[in-house]
Amino acid sequence: xxxxxxxxxxxxxxxxxxxxxxxxxxxxxxxxxxxxxxxxxxxxxxxxxxxxxxxxxxxxxxxxxxxxxxxxxxxxxxxxxxxxxxxxxxxxxxxxxxxxxxxxxxxxxxxxxxxxxxxxxxxxxxxxxxxxxxxxxxxxxxxxxxxxxxxxxxxxxxxxxxxxxxxxxxxxxxxxxxxxxxxxxxxxxxxxxxxxxxxxxxxxxxxxxxxxxxxxxxxxxxxxxxxxxxxxxxxxxxxxxxxxxxxxxxxxxxxxxxxxxxxxxxxxxx
Amino acid sequence: xxxxxxxxxxxxxxxxxxxxxxxxxxxxxxxxxxxxxxxxxxxxxxxxxxxxxxxxxxxxxxxxxxxxxxxxxxxxxxxxxxxxxxxxxxxxxxxxxxxxxxxxxxxxxxxxxxxxxxxxxxxxxxxxxxxxxxxxxxxxxxxxxxxxxxxxxxxxxxxxxxxxxxxxxxxxxxxxxxxxxxxxxxxxxxxxxxxxxxxxxxxxxxxxxxxxxxxxxxxxxxxxxxxxxxxxxxxxxxxxxxxxxxxxxxxxxxxxxxxxxxxxxxxxxxxxxxxxxxxxxxxxxxxxxxxx
Numbered sequence: 001x002x003x004x005x006x007x008x009x010x011x012x013x014x015x016x017x018x019x020x021x022x023x024x025x026x027x028x029x030x031x032x033x034x035x036x037x038x039x040x041x042x043x044x045x046x047x048x049x050x051x052x053x054x055x056x057x058x059x060x061x062x063x064x065x066x067x068x069x070x071x072x073x074x075x076x077x078x079x080x081x082x083x084x085x086x087x088x089x090x091x092x093x094x095x096x097x098x099x100x101x102x103x104x105x106x107x108x109x110x111x112x113x114x115x116x117x118x119x120x121x122x123x124x125x126x127x128x129x130x131x132x133x134x135x136x137x138x139x140x141x142x143x144x145x146x147x148x149x150x151x152x153x154x155x156x157x158x159x160x161x162x163x164x165x166x167x168x169x170x171x172x173x174x175x176x177x178x179x180x181x182x183x184x185x186x187x188x189x190x191x192x193x194x195x196x197x198x199x200x201x202x203x204x205x206x207x208x209x210x211x212x213x214x215x216x217x218x219x220x221x222x223x224x225x226x227x228x229x230x231x232x233x234x235x236x237x238x239x240x241x242x243x244x245x246x247x248x249x250x251x252x253x254x255x256x257x258x259x260x261x262x263x264x265x266x267x268x269x270x
Numbered sequence: 271x272x273x274x275x276x277x278x279x280x281x282x283x284x285x286x287x288x289x290x291x292x293x294x295x296x297x298x299x300x301x302x303x304x305x306x307x308x309x310x311x312x313x314x315x316x317x318x319x320x321x322x323x324x325x326x327x328x329x330x331x332x333x334x335x336x337x338x339x340x341x342x343x344x345x346x347x348x349x350x351x352x353x354x355x356x357x358x359x360x361x362x363x364x365x366x367x368x369x370x371x372x373x374x375x376x377x378x379x380x381x382x383x384x385x386x387x388x389x390x391x392x393x394x395x396x397x398x399x400x401x402x403x404x405x406x407x408x409x410x411x412x413x414x415x416x417x418x419x420x421x422x423x424x425x426x427x428x429x430x431x432x433x434x435x436x437x438x439x440x441x442x443x444x445x446x447x448x449x450x451x452x453x454x455x456x457x458x459x460x461x462x463x464x465x466x467x468x469x470x471x472x473x474x475x476x477x478x479x480x481x482x483x484x485x486x487x488x489x490x491x492x493x494x495x496x497x498x499x500x501x502x503x504x505x506x507x508x509x510x511x512x513x514x515x516x517x518x519x520x521x522x523x524x525x526x527x528x529x530x531x532x533x534x535x536x537x538x539x540x541x542x543x544x545x546x547x548x549x550x551x552x553x554x555x556x557x558x559x560x561x562x
Contacts, residue, residue, distance in 0.1 A: 110437070
C-alpha cells in the first residue's frame with residue numbers, strides 16, 4: 001500500500017512537476033527590431049538545456065525576459081506553475097530563478113566570501129524594518145550565512161580563496177565565484193549566459209564537470225553557450241534560435257544532424 | 271603659546287567631529303545613490319530643533335529625546351525620498367540635485383513657521399565644569415561630541431562589515447546592476463541609505479545644539495561644511511569622511527586662532543577648491559571621479 005502510494009506520487013510528479021519553466025509563444029521587439037518572435041519551449045526539471053544560435057538570435061533577450069528585466073510584448077512565461085509576468089527581479093530570485101552574466105558581474109571590492117554571502121540575501125529575513133530592529137537575531141543568522149557561503153565555495157572548488165578580494169582573482173575563478181553567488185540564492189533554475197566565454201580549454205572542461213555536479217544537486221540549468229563541444233557534451237536537450245525564432249529543438253545528436261540548423265550556422269541555402 | 275595651540279586643537283576636534291558626522295551622511299547617501307543631498311544641512315537643523323522641543327520644551331529625558339529626534343528626522347528623510355526624489359519622472363543627476371536644493375529651502379521655511387525665527391540655546395548634556403589640561407579648557411560637551419561621533423562611526427562600520435543588510439547595501443553601491451539581479455531589492459536599500467543618512471544628520475544637529483545657537487537657518491552652513499569635509503576625505507568613504515571632518519575642523523580652528531576669525535568660513539571653501547584642483551577624489555579615493 002505504502003509502495004503503491006509512493007509510486008503514485010512519483011507518477012504525479014512526472015505529470016505536474018516535470019516542467020519547471022514554460023515559455024509560451026513569447027515575442028519581444030525593440031523599436032523596429034523583432035528580437036524574439038513566438039518562441040515556445042519547456043524546461044524540464046532536472047535537465048540541462050542549451051540555448052544556441054548565431055549572434056543576435058535573441059538568446060540574451062530571452063534570459064532577460066525570464067529574469068524579469070524586460071517584459072514580453074506577447075506570450076507567457078510560466079515558472080513553477082506561476083505566471084511570472086511583471087514580477088520584480090528580486091521576487092523572481094526569491095521564487096528560485098538565478099543567473100550569471102556574459103561579462104562577469106561581481107562585487108569587486110568585496111571578498112570572495114562576502115560576494116557569496118550577499119547572494120543569500122533573498123533567503124534571509126531582511127526587510128527594511130527587520131534590518132533596523134532585528135539586531136539580536138542577526139548574529140546567529142550571520143553565522144549560518146557564513147557557513148553556507150563556505151559550503152558553496154567548496155562545492156565550486158574555490159574555498160581557499162574565501163578571504164581574497166574578488167577583483168584580484170583571475171577571470172576563470174571570478175566566473176566560478178559568480179556561479180557560487182547565484183547558487184547562494186538556492187535557485188530551482190540557474191540561467192548561465194555564456195559561462196565558458198573567456199575560459200581556456202582546461203577551465204572549460206572543469207566548468208562542464210561543475211555544471212553536471214550542479215545538475216546532480218537537482219538544479220535545472222539553462223545555458224547560452226557558443227562553445228559547441230561543451231554544449232553538445234553536457235546538455236540533455238538543445239533549443240536553437242535564429243533571428244528571434246525557434247529553429248529546432250532536440251537532443252544534441254538530433255541538432256547536429258538537423259539541416260536547417262546547419263543552414264543557419266553555415267549560411268547554406270535550404 | 272602651547273596652551274593656546276592646545277585650545278585651538280580642542281575646538282578644532284570638536285567642530286571636526288561634527289563635520290565628520292555630517293560628512294558621513296553625505297557619503298552614505300552618495301555611495302548608494304550617487305546623489306548629493308544639498309538638503310542634508312536642513313536635517314541637521316531638524317535634529318537640533320527637535321531636541322529643543324523634546325528635551326528643552328517637553329522635558330523628556332535626554333536619551334529618549336535623543337533617540338526620538340533621530341528617528342523622527344530619519345522618518346522625515348524617508349518621506350523626503352518618497353515624495354521628492356522617487357516621484358521624479360526623469361531622474362537625471364542635475365535634476366535631483368536641484369530638487370534637493372529646493373527641498374532645503376522648503377524645509378527651512380517650514381521650520382521657520384514651526385519654531386519661529388528666534389534662536390534657542392540648550393544646556394550641555396551633563397553639567398560638569400570644564401576640564402583643565404595644561405592650561406587649556408576642555409568642555410565636557412566636546413567630549414560628548416567626540417564620543418558620540420565615534421560611537422556612530424563604529425556602529426556604521428559594524429553594520430557594513432558584519433551584517434548582511436549592510437553588505438547588501440555595499441553591494442548595491444558597488445554595482446547596482448549585479449545587486450539588482452542577485453535579488454537585492456535596490457529600492458529598499460536606497461530607502462535605508464536615506465534613513466541612515468538623514469539620521470546621522472540629526473545626530474550631528476543634536477550634539478552641536480548645546481554649543482551653538484539653534485535656529486531654523488543653522489543648517490545651510492553646517493551642510494556646506496559637511497560637504498567640504500566629505501569631499502576632502504573622499505566622498506563615499508566612511509573613514510574618509512571622518513578624516514576629512516577632523517582635518518577641516520582643525521584647519522578652521524587654527525586659521526581662526528592664528529589669522530582672523532573672519533576667515534572661519536572662507537577656510538572651508540578654500541580647502542574645497544584646493545581639493546577639487548589637486549585631488550578630486552579626496553584623501554581616500556573611494557570612487558572614480560567623473561567630470562561633468
